[in-house]
Amino acid sequence: MSRGWIAVVGLWAMLAPAWSQAAPSAKLCRGACVEQIAACVASGQPRGCGRRTIWRCRHEGLGVCQHPQTLDSARDPGESLVPPDLLMAVARSSNEIDLSWSDSNAHDAGYAVERSTDPSGGFVVIATLSKSEPFLQDTSVADGTTYSYVVRAISKKGTYSPPSNILSATTPFAADTVAPTVPTLQNATAVSCAQVDLAWSASVDSGNSGLKGYDLYRDGLRVTQVPSPATFTSDTGLSPMTSYRYSVSAIDNAGNESLPSVPVTVTTPACPTSTTEPPTTTTSTSTTTTTMPTASGGMAVRGCLGKDSSATQYDHIVATGFTALDRAAYRDYLDGLPAGVKALVWLGDYDNTTCTWEKSDDWIRTHVEAIAGHPAIAAYYIADEPHLWDCPLAAVHLKA
Secondary structure, eight states: OOHHHHHHHHHHHHHHHHHHHHHHHHHHHHHHHHHHHHHHHHOHHHHHHHHHHHHHHHHHHHHGGGGGGGGTTSSOTOOOOOOEEEEEEEEHHHHHEEEEEEETTTTEEEEEEESSOOOGGGEEEEEEEEOOEEEEEOOOOOOEEEEEEEEEEETTOBOOOOOOEEEEEEEOOOOOOOOOOOEEEEEEEETTTEEEEEEOOOOOOOOOEEEEEEEEEEEEEEEEEEEEOEEEEHHHSTTTTOOEEEEEHHHHHHHHOOOOOOOOEEEEEOOOOOOOOOOOOOOSSSSEEEOOOOTTTTTTOOOOOOOTOOOOEEEEEEESOOHHHHHHHHHHHHHSSSSEEEEEEEEEEEEETTTTESHHHHHHHHHHHHHOOOOOOEEEEESSSTTTTTTTTSOOGGGG
């Protein structure tokens, strides 16, 4: 037996214990080492062969070779396991990420590009490229997603280097061109002669910009926009005994608007009429104004009015919407007035803030009669007309 083959057998015996404990891929490493030994011995340098082969098979065969992709025990002496340098990963659009890398190893034959959306869960090869292509345009990506990349060098024998550094890029969301779903106008009710309340079903935005709100249309003209997620509103300042046609559409943050809902027609009722009896007015040389606490009956200071000339002074108060409990407090307040002081009462029936009637004439009349017989009351007046300057849209025949 020649000295070269004796060296091979000896090295085999030295490596056998380690191979027996290695992963299944150690069989591949073992075969590569035998070939390496034979080639080295044939070159006439058995000593160098022994040292090099023992080191490579023990270290690479039991370490690197446990990962099949990095099996490199049989590569030529001039080849290396140096990975490329991943230099760039840039999202060019919602469906493209560009990559580039550098590699100074002339023995490499190409590259394997690996990608992951969760680096902790591993990478998957998405492309293999030649040595002349140290770049990639990845167009298999989705919008609004972060991708991580590594590159491995591939040797001329088809073995892989360790992975490069990791670079990540996030694709932007694609332009939203999808309109939200059409809402359904579920309720449109005239709650007064000047107001209609509306409600509709919520829309769904299947694009990626999100739902912005709803546009309300009256007789084909946009009245207002209601921010999402609200699905109701009130249309005020309307004319009595008038029909209005309503529809609603949904709009997203990209400006896409749905088709309008099926229109609904609503007719406002006539405004209630007042049968107020105007009081007889006189003047008084001595007056005082007192504010009764709101919690004790909803009183507040209002202007001068009266018909009892026997009073030494007048207490001017206004009652707006008092209840039975308030009337009891109201009587207590009147009972506490000093001798000679008369109360002048003004009841507000029309709200000049909302431009609507607060109570019906019958309701006001009932509550006035409940306190009208008190001896301290000099007069009362029901304010039942809107102010021209506060409610310019009110019907002309209602204004004083």
